[in-house]
Amino acid sequence: MTNSPNPNPNSNPNRRRRLTADELIAIGVALAGIGTVFFWGIGQKYQPMFQGAISSLGNDNSNRQFGALGNRNIYIGRERRTIADSARTETPPSAPNTPTTTIVSPQSAPITPTTTIVPPPIVKTVEVPVETPKTVVPQVVTPKQVSVVPVFTDIPKQFWAGDYITELQKRGILDDFGGGKFDPSKEITRGEYAKMLDRAFADKPVAMATSKFADIPIDYPRKEAIDKSVQLGFMTGYSPTKFAPNQPIPRYQLQISLAKGLKLPVPASTNKVLSKYKDVDRMPKFAQAKMAAAIDAGLIIKDKSTNLLKPVANATRADAAALIYQSLVKEGKIQPQQ
Incomplete structure (x- = not known):
C-alpha cells in the first residue's frame, strides 16, 4: 500500500x-x-x-x-x-615641578577636613606714662605802679646845679630832707655825703675790711653807708677811731675822695693843671695830686669866678650833687649835661 x-x-x-x-x-x-x-x-x-x-x-x-x-x-x-x-577632562596638564593631584576613591577612608588653629595674637601691655594735667592758675597781673618822685620844691629856677639835682633825685640818690626840700645851699656833712656815695656806686665791690669808728654808734642811721664808703676807698677817717660823721666836709675833700674811689690817674704835670687857679696854694700839699686828677677828669665845681677853686670852703649839698653827677658821666652811667 x-x-x-x-x-x-x-x-x-x-x-x-x-x-x-x-x-x-x-x-x-x-x-x-x-x-x-x-x-x-x-x-x-x-x-x-x-x-x-x-x-x-x-x-x-x-x-x-x-x-x-x-x-x-x-x-x-x-x-x-x-x-x-x-x-582628566577638567584638570589642566601639570607644569614641571607641579605636585600631582591625587583623587581619592569613594571607598577610601573619609577625608577629615584639616582645621588650622590660629593662635590668638599676643597682646603686649605697654605702660604709657600718663601726664597729669597741670592745673593752670590764671595769674592776675597787677599793673606795676611807677612811683613818681616829686621834684624838690626848693630848687630855684636857672639854678646852676638844678639839672644835676633833678637827675639824681629821679635815680633815688638824693635824700629828701623833709617837706619835699633838698636845701641845696646847705652845708653837707660827711655822713650825708657817704650816703650819696653809697647809693650812686652801689654796684661797686667792697675792697677793704669794715672799719670801726668809736664816734659812730651801732644804731646810727648812716653807719652802713659810712662803712661802705670807707671800704670802697672813697673816704677815710681822721683817725682809725674817729670819722666825725656830722662834721661839714671841705670842697677839696669831695674831689680827692672821688679821685681815690674811682682810681683816676694823676696827670703827668700836676702844676700845669692847677696853675689856672689863683687859690690853689690854699689847698694842702698832700691833696694837690688827687685834685689835679679830679680836675683833669672833669670833676669841677662851677663858680662865678672860673679861676677860683675855693678848696677849703665847706661844700654844699649842690656841690656834692654836681660832683657825683660828673663822676657817673665819667663811669658811663649817665648822659652829660648840655
Whole structure:
C-alpha cells in the first residue's frame, strides 16, 4: 500500500514551518534596534543607562549601591570611571615641578577636613606714662605802679646845679630832707655825703675790711653807708677811731675822695693843671695830686669866678650833687649835661 502525500502541510508535527517574509522583517528590525542601543551605550563613555532615574532619587545611598537593576558593583565601578574621566577632562596638564593631584576613591577612608588653629595674637601691655594735667592758675597781673618822685620844691629856677639835682633825685640818690626840700645851699656833712656815695656806686665791690669808728654808734642811721664808703676807698677817717660823721666836709675833700674811689690817674704835670687857679696854694700839699686828677677828669665845681677853686670852703649839698653827677658821666652811667 502506497502512502500518498499529506494534502495539509501543517498537519505534520515534525516538519519545521518556514518564517514568512513579514516575520523575517520584524526580526531584523528588532535586531537592528538592539544593536543600535548597544552601540549607543558604548558611545556614552560607560555612563549608567539609568543615570537620570538614579539622580532623581536624591542621591540615596541605598539606591546608589544596588542600583535600579540590583547590581552594586556595576555602579561603583562606573562611579570610579566617571570621577577619573572628570579629573582628566577638567584638570589642566601639570607644569614641571607641579605636585600631582591625587583623587581619592569613594571607598577610601573619609577625608577629615584639616582645621588650622590660629593662635590668638599676643597682646603686649605697654605702660604709657600718663601726664597729669597741670592745673593752670590764671595769674592776675597787677599793673606795676611807677612811683613818681616829686621834684624838690626848693630848687630855684636857672639854678646852676638844678639839672644835676633833678637827675639824681629821679635815680633815688638824693635824700629828701623833709617837706619835699633838698636845701641845696646847705652845708653837707660827711655822713650825708657817704650816703650819696653809697647809693650812686652801689654796684661797686667792697675792697677793704669794715672799719670801726668809736664816734659812730651801732644804731646810727648812716653807719652802713659810712662803712661802705670807707671800704670802697672813697673816704677815710681822721683817725682809725674817729670819722666825725656830722662834721661839714671841705670842697677839696669831695674831689680827692672821688679821685681815690674811682682810681683816676694823676696827670703827668700836676702844676700845669692847677696853675689856672689863683687859690690853689690854699689847698694842702698832700691833696694837690688827687685834685689835679679830679680836675683833669672833669670833676669841677662851677663858680662865678672860673679861676677860683675855693678848696677849703665847706661844700654844699649842690656841690656834692654836681660832683657825683660828673663822676657817673665819667663811669658811663649817665648822659652829660648840655
